[in-house]
Amino acid sequence: MKIAFLVYNMYGIGGTVRAVANLASALSEHHEVEVVSVFRRADSPRFPLDPRVRLTPLIDARHRVWRYAHPNGRRPSTMFHDPGPAGSAVPPSRLADHRVAAHLRRCRADVVIATRPLLVGYLAEYGRPDQLRVGWEHRTLDSHNPDLRAEMLAAVARLDAYVTVSDADARQWRAALPPDGGAEVVGLPNAVPAPLVDPLQPPHPQVRADSRTVVAVGRLIPIKRYDRLIEAFAKVAAVRPEWDLRIYGSGRTEGRLRRRIDALGLGDRVRLMGAHAPIETEWAKAAIAAVSSDGESFGMTLVEAMRCGVPVVSTDCPFGPAEIVTPGVDGLLVPLEGGSDAYADALLRLVDDPEERRRLGEAALATGRRYDPADLADRWTRFLTDLTGKRARPAPSSRRKQPGAARDVLSGAAFALGETTGRGVAAVAELVAVRRRNAARRTDPQAPPLPARCAVTEDGSLRVLLDPSAVSATELRDSELVFRRRGAGDHAVRLPIADHGADGVLLSRADHALAEGRWDCRLEPRTQPNPARADFARPVAVTLLDSAALVTLPLATDGGRVAHWVPYATADGHLGLRTWLRPAHAEVEQVLAGEHAVTVVARLLAGADQGPDARVVACGPGPEWEIPVRAADDPSRIEFSLGYATALEHRTAARDAVWDLRYRPGPGRDTVPLGRLAGDIPDRRRTDRYPAVTLDHPTHGATRLRPVFTSRNNLALAMTAAPTA
Template identity: 30%
Template sequence: MTQRDIFFVANEVNELGGVGRWQPQMAGLLAERGHRVTVVGIAPANHPMDLGDQPPFRTVTLYARRPPGRPRPRRTLGRLDPAVRRHEIHMRAAASRLSTLFQAARPGAMIIVPQVWAMEWVALADTAGHPVIGMTHESFETSRKSSRFARVKKYYKDVDRLLALTREDADRWAVEGMNNVGFMPNPLSIEPGTPSPRTEKVVANVGRLSHEKGVDLLLDAWAEAAPKQPGWTLRIYGRGEAEAQLRQQCARLGLEDSVDFAGQTDDVPGALRASSVFVQSSRGEGFPLVLLEAMATGVPCVAFDCAPGVREIVTHEEDGLLVRPGNTSELARHLVRLMSDAHLRDTMGDRALHNVRRFDPDVITQRWEALFDFLER
């Protein structure tokens, strides 16, 4: 196996969130195989995640403070606008630090850019001939509804490979003219082990309390489900900007006795093993790690089928239940099915524990190694 210099260049080194959790895991897996890994962040994290005392990779952050957004040029001046020119000078200065890192790398190095904002700096850098792998960690549909869609098409069109999270999303990017596209699922972030006994009357939800995660929809569904299964608790783990509004909604729906806002947890597997059902009510997702984690603890999942990554992970009526996006009554019915039927919970939970092994970290890391070898040819 070729030992390589591998660079991850992302918005931040250790931002709390999906990419923030995936990046140190993937960097660590590659470092364990003998690669020399550097994780580069454009800016410091707003909500930093602890990487431990001695992560097996080097970290570099280009800016001491988050740089301002690209100014909109005044119509009469265009790119001659002094504010635009100052912004470009600062970007090029930061990109020169990337150039220095890339130029010092050994032959066979790989540059992985998991977020398109970071790609704006990589595009200005001298990549020294090393292959560049761009990634989009959200579904095609979610990207299409945001400003990132045009930026993915602009900044990733000439990279050596653009990776989506699923084949379905890769095909949709190909229809958009991206002829360099492939797909790579996320690896399982915890080792499948002792499953939940699935005896606690707890439905768990884990994620940021934001509009995108749809906890407001979950509360509406819980208002239908809870009266049909007295004694069950919906335990919501997470913090976020929507928390106060969600607590008000909970009170308005009269759910305070059956909903527990448990705050952020540093022990997601423990929280999942203390539950019997996991529910995800997101409006949009990429390849949700917490679904993998729930399955790895033997907890059956009920989830809105809001992205190809969700149905890539959960097989409906086999190891979990999928719900039409936004349909809170259907979500309530599926929750009640699992809450009321211990045999169904056990059957689906056991299948989930078995099926999730296809995302074993060794399997996914070998796929990355194969991609590196292919791009080096």
């Protein structure tokens, strides 16, 4: 069977894209599968597709000039309004109308599956009658606005079938469609593959047991009700301050959520982590998974967490959670009418009962297996086969088929000739030049990146497993895995890989003390003509980064020095390593940003001690100044308060400035860095955020003061000019 999925932007991130990637990959085991993406916004998809799946983009929108190359790209679509794509970076256009219609008319798939309302409209309008035309609902009937709901019902009635991701929503669609509507409506849950991080292998069972982190994943949009989750967690943090909450995702409510976190004083306890893929590496760090939505069409994040052995706390919202979670068996369901109080009670129930967390997590693993892609692919195959048998179809067109490549070239040329006019000619020339420059870079002597997985072991060492399909045995024999420190010339750690096997290459904490800085990982020949340049090196592209062990790993004080390593993916997807190595360090445990001052609690490590006249020194663009330190009950901890009004007196210039805060144990002694190194976060500038206070400076005007972390994860105070109204 030939199956084609029609997706708006397969190169994006979100539940629909994940669901398509999972199902298409599973179906490719026994069928010929194509994913047609209306827009291409990146070089490759964020979610992996099985190599047997053919990915076909219709409009290349990787460069801004594409709209000028095609005037129809700036003209609005004639299809009904779909708010999701309409609010995206590539809104529906007349160009999309033309491209999709042309593709559907020439498509030779047996089944075409449209994955969002706009695409369902296209399929109903332009789909061929000799094909099975199937819509796939990833939201719910109730979630669409009235106008879109009416358009959708009219379009679905013209299809052969409509698939929802819950049985409850399927019943609503059946009731809303006319009795003689042609579409057969059925509920089939989304497929969720086994995680690439094995939840049963060390260190993950121990991390789950020791973790004090609640994790939530999803777009930052109103229906997800992360405001409810944050308010509930505030009640948890008040009695269990050692717990923290991480929210992974991006969206339009981020600013509102950040303000709510600031208002509740949760800057140290709640972190907005941004979007992350693949997400199973982050579920592996969780003790509890949280879903706080007002509505979930399915609840993919619930199943993803369950497949990682994490117990879930979810609102009992329409439609999906109640079909996934069995209360008290593999998770907890919280009535919506209970609000944040009921949700806080459910969280505290699991926070205070590690044995129940363990029991629910084990049952969650069994529940998650019910959504294995192979099983869902079988259910889809049976459904489509049965549907084919029920439908009498006209014979396929007998017109002569053009070879696929020639057909694509001809249609592309026709669109270029028909849609490129005026300013578009110059834009096309610019686009061609951009592509030529990119092609030149790709043919540069620099070798292509080498895919690899990286995992942190229980003692904080790094294990790198190279993709055997991307490197030859000869290259392995003649090369070394090299970690090279940036800005340090030929300062590098070289690891032999001739015996690279199932366990990969180990960068051992016991064998190596890495200087503080950032390190890049590459595959280099044993004999390098110029080690500083590494002309023939292959960067290591990290495909999976498992740093769960760092969540519960304490800072090491090897040999009287504080040492810590955090691997990360660079902006271009390569493996990087952030290291710290300090003879003394003060680890910031708490930052309380109030209206008049910021209070900090820090733990002294290695060579740092609590002297009789200890101070915190603010070092910046002007003369340094000192803040008194209060002795805590625990001699290994210090506490100090930095008054904003006092700090403002030291603003000596109009330009923005950042004052580093360092601990001095006593007069004449060297200062010690104050920072937050422990854990798995290589750069805390975005995740550890605190509210700003605006005060009036007599010379330089309104000034914003805010505690911040620097690029080295050290604590500082930023003083900047307040934006004018």
